[in-house]
Amino acid sequence: MEIIAKGISKRFFRKAGESNYFFAVKECDFSLPEAAVTILTGHSGSGKTTLLSMLAGLLAPDAGLVSADGRNLYGPDDRENSAFRGRHLAVVPQGRAVLDTLNVLDNCLLGLRLAGREAVDSIAKAEEWLDRFEILPLRSAMPRELSGGELRRVMLIRALMTEAEVLFADEPTADLDEENTEKVLEALQTAAHQQQKTILIVTHENEALKIADRVFRMNKGEIVPA
Ligand SMILES: Nc1ncnc2c1ncn2[C@@H]1O[C@H](COP(=O)(O)OP(=O)(O)O)[C@@H](O)[C@H]1O
Ligand SMILES: [Mg+2]
DSSP states (O other), rough: OEEOOOOOOEEEEEESOOOOEEEEEEEEEEEEEEHHHHHEOOTSSSSHHHHHHHHHHSSSOOOEEETTTTTTTTTOHHHHHHHHHHHEEEEEEEOOOOOSSSOOHHHHHHHHHTEEEEOHHHHHHHHHHHHHHHHHTTTTTOOOSOOHHHHHHHHHHHHHHHHOOOOOSSSTTTTOOOOHHHHHHHHHHHHHHHHHOOEEEEEEOGGGGGOOOOEEETTTTEEEEE
């Protein structure tokens, strides 16, 4: 699935109530091709998360259009938009996004369950991922017992388990050690190259550049070639 953004931009107000706004993402065209890892780097505050959110259907741009295989992600029918998102786009957000009342295994399966696509072998597959990312002993633990890096791997497994053709990962290797960083990046690369997934990784770690098919940098709301 190809994501194409045309003429999108997003501005925010500096302070609530003030009239001076600034562009977190300046008007740009950007696209994400299938079967490739696209990496977006840049300083903190340069607009990476804002751009990712617009491409993932989570934040409507102020201007311009975002489409996935030709379908407008911000069409008039919100329910249709979110159904489409749930089925085709998976997001690993920068912050914490686990359900605290579900254990690790159930959090890994959550995406599949919400999409009504759990299969007989889903638990076994989740356990394979947990094992690969060295957190299988935590399968029954609750999220509050996990470190930041462990939680991040759970969020990533959830995204990898879904059948979504497009995967957005915002700083997926933040708080991971070297070995797990490598494993996570390798899993994302495999998803792109062997399952033809469309992948966007936002990161400021050089480590990730090794697996990039395309690299861009953001600088004060502008996308520049890296
Ligand atoms: N909802 C918001 N309201 C106001 N300002 C925001 C909002 N979201 C992000 N910003 C600002 O927009 C700029 C870009 O933010 P962000 O996209 O999160 O950058 P990055 O992910 O590169 O660190 C920052 O200056 C940030 O403070
Ligand atoms: Mg960010």
